[in-house]
Amino acid sequence: MGVPFTPRANIIMTICLGTIACVVTSGCLLWFAWPYSDYERHVGWTVEQPVPFSHQHHVAGLGLDCRFCHSSVERSAQASLPPTFTCMTCHSQIWTNAAVLAAVRDSLLRNTPMTWQRVTNVPDYVYFNHSIHVVKGVGCESCHGNIAAMPLTYKAKTLTMQFCVNCHRDPGPNLRPAENIFDTDWHRGPDTPGPAALMALYHLGRRNLTECSICHR
Amino acid sequence: MRCAWPLHVLPGALLLLAAGCDDMSKQHKENPYASPRSAPADVAQGSVEYHDTFHPAPGLTPALLQRGRSEYQAFCAPCHARTGQGDGMVVQRGFPAPLPLATAPTRSATPEQLYAIITSGQGVMYGFAQRIMPDDRWAIVAYLYALRRSQQATLADMTPAQRAIQP
Structure with missing residues (x-):
């Protein structure tokens, strides 16, 4: 055969x-x-906003603190986007005729809020709370990147579940002293307390931070 | 002829599986920034917050002064400068310069008057009631006194230990 x-x-x-x-x-x-993937998560993509707001100018150039505009970040789940009133704190006197700020002035005149587009997002089944992260020593930069270097704001980190859980498993290396929370481009110096010391300072390590219900309700 | 049992079970199982095809990352719940209708609205100047009450000054503690320093540098320093001289970065860019905080009339103002200015503003300064919580406003008032004292300190204000330190 x-x-x-x-x-x-x-x-x-x-x-x-x-x-x-x-x-x-x-x-x-x-x-x-x-x-x-970073591509699918839109990492590094700028989002079109009603006004081309530059964090670089306001944070690096003028030295404004994050809280000047995102004022509820220490006590609310939402960092909050500033109302037009906040913009007009300065822009009622400076750049009052700038064409680029016409939308802000219109908003104040017509008493209609500006509709800013969300840049950093997590899925709706994640209950992220800004205040607890800020109070427990996580700097804004850890999730939002170096905002002071962004002329137009973009998402700096993937913010996938893996990104969150990596830090929840071992928060120590990502903690900062309270006075450096809002600093941009901050680096650990020789005088900075070590990760273990910061964990103790913020009373962390007593509760399992990787429990499902911490983020998913 | 009887069909084989998978033929009875499979359609049901597939239907159940298909029920899971839902993008749960977008849910029907309130998203405060998604639309102009629900975005945060401005609070009219002079309006009183719902359930607002009288906020007496908290006790003066080192923690309060530290909080005041942090809040002052976040909210006041852009115009008044960290020194209180009134030449902050926003003033350098064209905002009308405020008077130095260590001089009159701020110097002669009572704590209650300073608190009221932070709350509802004065002149071209907008009110900060929305942005600074009442206790933090009191903390800033306390820090203003510390700032002023630090700038007009005399040798007599220093402890013997402080005097011993060579510059």
């Missing part, structure tokens, strides 16, 4: 099977990894 298939048919079959295996494997990888 002879060989049932010619060598040529065998090669074609092997190539076909190999290709199918490759396509299935890469398809699965793409299916699972794609939603967590």
Whole structure:
């Protein structure tokens, strides 16, 4: 009895099977990894806003503290976007004729809020609370990146669950002394208390921070 | 002819699986910044907050002064400068310069008057009632006194230990 298939048919079959295996494997990888990619999470994309607000100018140039505009960040789940009133604290006197600020003046005149677009987001089933992070020593920069270097604001970190859980497993290295929470481009210095000392200072490490219900209600 | 049992179970199982095809990252719950209708509105000047009450000054403690320093540097320093001289960065960019805090009339103002100015503003200065909590406003008032005293300190104000330190 002879060989049932010619060598040529065998090669074609092997190539076909190999290709199918490759396509299935890469398809699965793409299916699972794609939603967590920086591209899909829009990391580094600027978002179009009603006014091209520059954090670089206001934070690095003028030295404004985060809380000057995001004033509820220490006591509320939301850092809060500033109402037009906050913008007009200064812009009632400075750049009063600037065309770029027309939307702000219109907003005050018509008493309609500005609609800022969200830059940093987590899914709706995540109950993120700004105040507890700020009070427990997590700097704004840890999640929002170096805002002072952003002429137009973009999302600096993926903010996937892995990003959150990495820090919740071991918060120490990401903690800062209370006076440096709002600093941008802050780095640990020789006088900075170590991660363990900061954990003790903020009374961390007593509760399991990776419990599901900490973030998902 | 009877069909095999998977044919009974499979459609149901697939339907159940399909029920999970929902993007839960977007849910029907209030998103305060999603629309102009629900975005934070401005509070008219001079209006009283719901359930607002009288806020007496808290006790003077080092913690209160530290809080006052932090709040002063966040909210006041852009115009009044960290020294209180009134030449902050926003003033350098064209905002009308305020009077130095260590001189009259701020110098002669009572704590209650300073608190009222922080709350509802004065002249071209907007009120900060929305942004600074009552206790923090009192903390800033306390810090203003500390700031003024630090700038007009005399040798007699220093403790013997402080005097011993060579500059």
